[in-house]
Structures are given as structure tokens and as C-alpha cells.
Amino acid sequence: MLRKRLVALLMVSILMLTLVVGCGQKAENQNSTQSSELESQEGLSGEITFWHSFTQGPRLEVIQKAADKFMEENPKVKINIETFSWDDFYNKWTTGLATGNLPDMSTALPGQVVEMIDADALIPLNDLIKEIGEDRFSETALNEGTVDGNRYSIPLYTHAQVMWIRKDLLEKNNLDVPKTWDQFYKAAKALTKDGIYGCSFPCGTNDFMATRFLNFYVRSAGGSLLTEDLKANLTSNLAIDGINFWLKVYKDCSPRDSVNYDVLDQATLYYQGKTAFDFNSGFQISGVAQNSPDLLEYVDCYPIPKINESDEDRGIETSNIPMVIWKKSKHPEICKAFMKSLYDEDIYIEFLHATPVGMLPAISGISENENYKSNKMIQKFKHAEEVITHAAKLGTAIGFEHGPNFQAGIMTNQHIIEWMFQDIITNGTDVKTAAKAAEDKLNELFESVQ
Template structure:
């Protein structure tokens, strides 16, 4: 006999069965879900809402509620929500937190969804970030990587080349700190992980890691101490003093407003400049992260494959997966990426080569910058994931310990090595508490 069923993506399929003569009815999707994501404003929010509206039209018994959260609040929001039962049905996440979610049995496997879209379309490394015991619990929505952004006009006026090594970067940043412009802001706000990010750049460039091979905190290595002193020098000579309390948006806004010569970020810098200082759009570009020595190998310090997850408390995981699958439909996905072109790179193959994707004006204008970021995506991992996904890597960025270390040194003048050892011990105590 022939029967119709609905696969994990909500698509009707035809199968044959020899065990029954009764025709099975297609199971209509029916239920209400909440999708909590970090796209708090602008075109990305609009595209997601449009996709939800279209899905509800095609599935009239489904209701999708959209909620948003800021990335800075995410760790507290999901951990306290898990304890109280206040978690959504599906959400975006941070890759550094997915391991904790898996260990807490807070999210469900998504292998059927991944296979329904096409497993070979995703980078293996991106899928590995959400894998436990051979099972995938997250699916990457888009990718980006951290690179060095600079102002072409300021470098040209000072007769400076684009820095390729950290010493050149320091020299340029100090020279360009004048006339109301800072060479580079160094952010240390305790509610974000920006200082961890910047320290990781230097340590990774030196061939080190903020974690040891056995997943202990590693803040007293030669590379880490050098990196701490490097960024303290930048803070002292090239940065606004109140950056000691900056989070990611505070940091980005300075570059958006033309007040910093250098910054480290992804392709999201382009849309920020367009919105805040459109007259500077022709003056920005990016380059690979600086090295210690010019003949050092190329490296990637931080790649982000922004994941989506389905929460175990959901009564309708089938709806979540069906809706997720539609987000990868070519037209919808291309429109979503175009909401922040170059900032969000495709997490699946077959999109970046399409005419619809390549015809975007920003993609064309910043083709060289997109290539720099795409190359960095291939070489990097999430912070600490160079040892593989781990709870320790997530805690490294979520606890604000490294930020507190820098604040203590800057504000109280505490000895660098003493403070680094205290921070290292504190992180290791946190790591031990969750094992």
C-alpha cells in the first residue's frame, strides 16, 4: 500500500507498507511554539518574522511567538530559565553554551533535521560544535569570524601600511591616537567577554591557548602574560579610559562613529558604519588578525557558527524542526543573509555562488573583505574550542573572570602576574565545580 507521512522538516513524503491496508492520513502540524532569538532589531528581525508569518499561513493550526534577547544577557537568561522552566521551544544560542545545554539535557537531537536539509551542506567543524556521543544537538544558522578592521584614510594620511604584526599594530595605533580619534579601544566590561576575546587573539597568534590540553585555565603562560601586557599598553596609550567598562556594543559604536582607527570584529562592522557614519563607508576595510612575526603561519582566532537549538521542554519539537528547515530555503535564506551582508556568511554550501547572493550591492563592494572573513572562518574555532567543544570553553567566556582580571590591574594597579594567577585559580575552581 502507499501512505503519506510528514518528515522532520514538515514535508509530505510517500512510503509503502505491506503490513497494513489502511491509508494513513498526513498529520497536520498543530500547536503553539515560542522562538527566542538574538536579532533584536532591523532587517534580520523582519526577515525572521516574515518567515514565521509565511509558515503560519501554510500551517494554519500553528502559532509562532517571536521573542528576542540580547547576547549579553543570554547566559543568565537560559540558565535561570532552565531552573524555573522558563525556556522557549526553540532559540538561537551561543556556540560556547551549547555544550552546557547538552550536558544539562536541556536540548534535543537535530540529526533528522540536518539530514533533511543535507548533512554534506554543512561544515563538519560547525556540526561538531553541537555534537555529543555522535549526536548533533544544534544546527548552524550562519557564520562569521573576527578580523582586524581599519580606517584606510587615517592610515594613508599618516603614511602607514596596514599592520601585519602586532608591533606594527601598536605603532600605528599610537600614531593615530590624536584629534579625537583613538588608535584602538580595549574593552573590559564585566558583563561581556570582550577582554577574553582580545586576549585570545594575541595568545592564539603566539601559538598558545587560554586552556591547557587537559582543559585547565591557562592565564600564566608566557603567551598569556605577554598578551595581558600588550593590551594594557594599548589601553594606556590608545584607548578611552572608560573602555574599562565597555561591552560589545559600546566598543562597536566607537568604530561606527569614526572614533577609532582600528577595531576587531566581524563583517557586522559594515552595516554599523552604514547606519551611523555613511560618509565613512568607502574608508573602511579589514585584514587578517596580526601575527607575532611576519613569517608566522596564518591563523584564525575566533570563528562563530551561530547555532539554533530545540529545547527539551517543547511540546512541539516537530513544529520547531519544520520551521527551522524553512529558514534554509534558498529564497528565505538569501534574504536573511542579505539583512546583514558580509556580516552573516552562509552556513551551508550552494548559497554564496548563487546569482541572488552575489548580486547584493554590499557583497560586491566588499568582496575582498568577505574573502578575508571567509578565510578566517575556515581557520578558527570558538574561543577555547581548539581543544574541541567543552564546558570549560563556555565558562571561559561566560563568567567575566578575565574581564575582572583586567579591571583589577587597571583600576587597582595590582601586579599582572599575581592577578593572572588569581584569575586562573578562580576559573579552575569554577571548572571543578561543574565536573
């Protein structure tokens, strides 16, 4: 069965230029052997490879520093670190399932973890999580990588998507912070002048930004891009309204080049002070600090708009970024020991401070720590931290409002929704026609791996 499904997945890879992982046999419970591995850390010896997607300088430097410290304390251990963008990482590990070119441990996105579990590619981390303190982690975050009682991923940090504003532009134009999508559009359109765009709408097919933005609109009304039975849901009235809303924003408030923007292109406009609004996590703060430090005093964030002000609060999109250990690793005991070291208070706080407010603690007891709170950016952006923390508690990964599922990973990683928006914008395809075609394509992909 597994071999048959992997063959099917390779066919999808050829068609889509990237592999979609299929369902595989679930890993056996390995807690007893893992416990002995965790306990026998003295005399660690061996070489491991760690793939991560912390491409920004400060985070990359802290991870390397932590690895250097670990190797100094364990002289018979060598840790090789390789860094990939999130999109490159997805292509790397999915093709690696067929070639055998996989790391010992890596970071991942929640939707990808489910695919990895279905491919029987990971080992459980129950023992490691208990050693650190299971009650210190959010149950929601742990459940994103849990199957049949086995926890296959361990959250490293948390963040959530929120609405970023420019206070000075709103004040100058006598505009309030938008609370509804209608208010948002009117404000964005009014601020599209004098070399400033109200809000860029990104549709690049190397990222899932258009999926993210459409999800904002649909989830704000309590809807979902997936049905209860995990089919694509792009032709509902709510989804069609959302598609038309972002097309309107693109037409009236966004640079035309944003049809090809990925996450960095999108964020850079805000970093440089060229957009009045954007949607992102607390990573916006460090980006503005590096690109336009004089604008920092005008930067803040608020909850994502709603259809109606009276609608209930929804967190929309939360990302609990985890680490995993691959089943092919010959030294899972080294991976676990190194992972555990990353939660040592001094190292962990230094890591979080590499992107203050952008990376929120995934374990309890850190946000109250005086060393953590002493960071000037965390002090300056106390309101933003509170907004993001509140949103993080309410939201889920895209598509995980129905619980962890591999369909969500396919939806975000195959960029079908991005192609849909490009088809509408570039070719003038009717919205409902394009939405139906994208919905059908996603459902075909879902079925091909079941």
C-alpha cells in the first residue's frame, strides 16, 4: 500500500513540479527505546545534519552559536547546518523521500508535519517533550503533530498573523484603525497616493501568500477554505466574496508587480515605508528596524478585520513552528539532546531576542522572565506583543480549524490558489470559473494521495 501510494505521489511530483506526500503506515510507539536514548547522553558521538529555514541573519547566527556550544560540550559530535527557504525546504524533503537525501532533524511547518507523519518519515518525541515538561507547551501546538498518542513534533516558537498599520498615515488622513474589511478597503484606497500603496496583494506562485490572504477573509467570518470532510472550498459564497475583495484591493490599492510577489517581496514594501497596511507576524518589527528605523515609532499592529464589527473575535492564523527528527537518522539521541539544549533558558531567550516579538515563546515561564522582558524592542512594542499573543491563542494553522490534516499542507504548498488569482488577473478569467477550476485541481490532488 505504501509503495503504491509513493508511486502515485511521484506522478504528482512530475505533474506539479513538486512532490506531494501520501499516506503511509504510522510509526510504532517507540517511547521505551527513546527514553533510553534520551538518558544516555553521556559520551554522545556521531554526525548529524540539521535543516532549518531561519534564513535571516540573527536567527541563523544564534542557531549556529547554539550548535557550536553543543559541539564544544560534546567533542565527539558534529552538527552540519543547512538553511533553506520554506518553499525550497518543502521541495527538498519531499523529493528526499524518494532519493533518501534527508536530514537527521529539521524545522517544519505544521501542515508539512502531517504529510511527514503520513509518509512514516518521523519518530515520536514523547520522551523529549516530557523531559522538557509537557505541561509547558500549548496543547493545541502539540496536537498539530500528534497521531495515535505519539507526538512527532516539538514547537520551537509561536507567532500569529495580524494587521500592521502606519499610525502616522492614518492620523495625517484622519482615519481610524479599520475594524471591518469594508473600512480596511476604504482606508487603503484613501492612502494609495504620494508614492504609498494602501496594501499590496501578493500572488506569487513560489509562495502561499494569496492563500493566506484569502484565508484571512474567509476565516474572519467563521468560514474555511476546506469543507468539514476536507474537500477544497473555493466556490462558496464567502470564498467568492473573499476572492473579489482581494481583486478589488489589487486593482485599487496595490502595485501591479505584486501579482508575482512572495512573502519577502510583500514584507519589504512595508519595511521600506511604501505600504500603509500589511498582514504579517511580529517579524515586521525587525524588518522595519533594519530598513527604515525612522519609521519604527509609527508601526503597530491590530487584529485582522472582520466582516461586521459585531462578529466574534477569531485569531485566524497561528503558526507554531516545530522541529522534527527524521526516521532515517542514525543518531536520534544526538538530535534530541541538541533540541533539548535549545530550550535552555539563556540560549532560548537569545534565540527569541534575535527577532523580538516576531518569535513568541512556545513554552511557559519565558514571557515573564526578566531577561526576556528586558529587550528594548519587546518593551517598545508591548501593545503589538499583546495583540499577537491574543491572536495566537485563538488561531490555527491554515486549514487546521478542522484538526491536523494533510489537505491543508497540499493547499498551502501546491500554490493552486496563487495560480487561480494570476489566471484571473492576467488572463481575465471569470472569478467563478477560475475558482471552480482551482477547487477541482485541489480535490484531484487530495484524492491522488488518499
